[in-house]
Amino acid sequence: MWYNEGMDDDLASKWENSYSDDARVLTRSEIRTLFAVVAEHPEVVSLAGGMPSLDQMPFAEISKVLADVVAKRGAELWQYGTAQGDERLRELVLDICKLEGVQANKDNVVLTSGSQQALDYITRLFINPDDVVLCEEPIYVGAKGIFASYRADIISIKMDGGGLIPELLEKTIIEQEKQNKKIKFLYTVPNFHNPASVTLLVERRPKVLEICKKHGILIIEDNPYGLLSFEGELYPSIYSFDYSEDSEFSNAAENVIYLGSFSKIIAPGFRVGYAIAPSAICEKLVLCAEAATLCSSTNSQMTLVAYLENFDWMKRINLFRKSYKERSYAMITALEKYLPECTFEVPHGGFYIWLKLPEGVRSDKLLPYAFDAGVVYVPGTGFYADNRGAEYIRISFCYPNSEEITAGIKHLKSAIDNYKKQEALK
């Protein structure tokens, strides 16, 4: 890629022949490289990132509460904790998850460094090289990165405006079974999908669950955006259809591991996410966490407890919703005005629009034009396991304000115009 130029892509090393097979597949993500370049060009509007807006955070008030906690309980905040995570925060996690029908015992919750780390541990627990992971197409780039790093066979399933299509899911499963592939789990982001922005229809949720149960496939339900619907509506989690109080095995659902995070509903700087899992799997996750990091940050966990107990966090989430809704409207309005030839699903929550470019425009080739015009985005190819997706881009409305978003879309129009002119000259 153009923005990789001048970087030492092949750093010499005398250890080149010592790497493990897993290490060999680790490659620099184009998206991260792009972020690094953009960080040095503040004049460029970035519609690329997934950073939440923290404008609504009352840091002056928060700082007082935190000072009090550090002064009184510093020796606890600064000490080692347990690998499973702070007990009080695990209880509070369950209070939040109950909003989307997730019930469990606090023993079934494990706190991790963001839900990304939970997904890393889960993949490590289940995936041998070439095992199949089923996922949506397009797929969240961070999940793709994890699955690839464990050398999973990533099989993606097309969505429509209502998310995963149960019939297509089952067809794909049967195809894989016929090839004697071991399908370990389905990874799904049912609400306000990253990058596709669609939400799995509620009536499809029990169907997806039943199909997976029938075929003995675990579901990883990743839900970072569920509380960020623009109108405040909440959808029952897939997990909620699986939970039964008189389970034989567990105080949690048996067929679903639920992942959540504080990154989007409070702030990402703490790196606190969580997995809610059947008891036996939860125990394995704790062992995995213990081996890998001993424990997560007590300081981060207890700071979040202080925030949740001292502030009206739901009011704050409602302010986030309002802000993201306004920004999404700014983006939609600008797209309709400047780029009517592009198509997209209108988002009802979350951070993203998944934009289909005009016929013949490739998102990777467009990027240098966009940068020159003063805007960047993430090319669609980042969200496919096999480099397809060049007709799409992901543009996010979470971090830039409405004026910046409008300017960014204008710049995008210029970029597409320039691209077409230049390509026509070739």
Added chain:
Amino acid sequence: MWYNEGMDDDLASKWENSYSDDARVLTRSEIRTLFAVVAEHPEVVSLAGGMPSLDQMPFAEISKVLADVVAKRGAELWQYGTAQGDERLRELVLDICKLEGVQANKDNVVLTSGSQQALDYITRLFINPDDVVLCEEPIYVGAKGIFASYRADIISIKMDGGGLIPELLEKTIIEQEKQNKKIKFLYTVPNFHNPASVTLLVERRPKVLEICKKHGILIIEDNPYGLLSFEGELYPSIYSFDYSEDSEFSNAAENVIYLGSFSKIIAPGFRVGYAIAPSAICEKLVLCAEAATLCSSTNSQMTLVAYLENFDWMKRINLFRKSYKERSYAMITALEKYLPECTFEVPHGGFYIWLKLPEGVRSDKLLPYAFDAGVVYVPGTGFYADNRGAEYIRISFCYPNSEEITAGIKHLKSAIDNYKKQEALK
């Protein structure tokens, strides 16, 4: 083990057959289980843990500085950071490491969730199942856990009072080479070893380096305790013998990855450690971090920056040293008085004494007697890859105060007396 009784060791799960090969080797650590039991018995003196004492921390003053940072820079502290970690903290890391002769560029530093996570990433980068990791005997239990989780072949090398014996190291390497084993790295804790408390003689350090260079073996130098010598003396790191300003490959040493941590010199609750590595390896470590967790906690990293920039951290380390020295003396004095038949190397820094029990006393079988007598320790078997070590126990003087330590050793004497009586009756 007795303290495992009543726990669901074999939680039923419908997913039992789905686990990866790596997951199958993950087993509950007896030490962690012991900690959980002890946590519910505050009347028992724990000489088992490795928690630093935070008595010397001025939390009231720290809380004021932190409140100011959160109020002014909350939106940065609470936002995503980079996978490599905060640039300013990487600079400060280099200031600290320079004390032990470690020089590098800040680009060669990666911040992780404790140095444990750095070791996890390194192991992931280099180890395929059955590759050899060389290490000291006994080995730090957390490192053993990581190596085992990647199914490495852990080959341990006996130490004497001066740490690793270079001749024995080379002999072991040649034996492994003869068997066509792939030796990926030597893992060593040169200063105030956990659990053995010994320090690698300075004159042996260049020899260990030369042997590893000759045989193409990378060194992982893990140094959490180096600044905690009781008399304030500092030893040149193995890394320092390897560093050359006109390296062909890197702004860092070429044959050594250096690991450090804030856990013991400031506090563990932030989970911030670091690796200093050759450029190409550092880049792989960053990619590994990016895939696994996106980034570490910005909040923790920036809090540490605030602490380092606003407080006399070296004065604080000197207070820690003084406190640990006093506590180690209390332990040594009590051991000489109550348990003269036990032998050990006198520690000159760090947290631990590695105690050889009287002839015929097994540390695992002694543990229930110890618990009944009001003290716990870590059985030596935890620090061997193959369950040897029953003649040793690790007792730590880092967390309990001198009175508690003396009481603990008295209880240990009662436990050994009772054990001998009971065993004689059998």
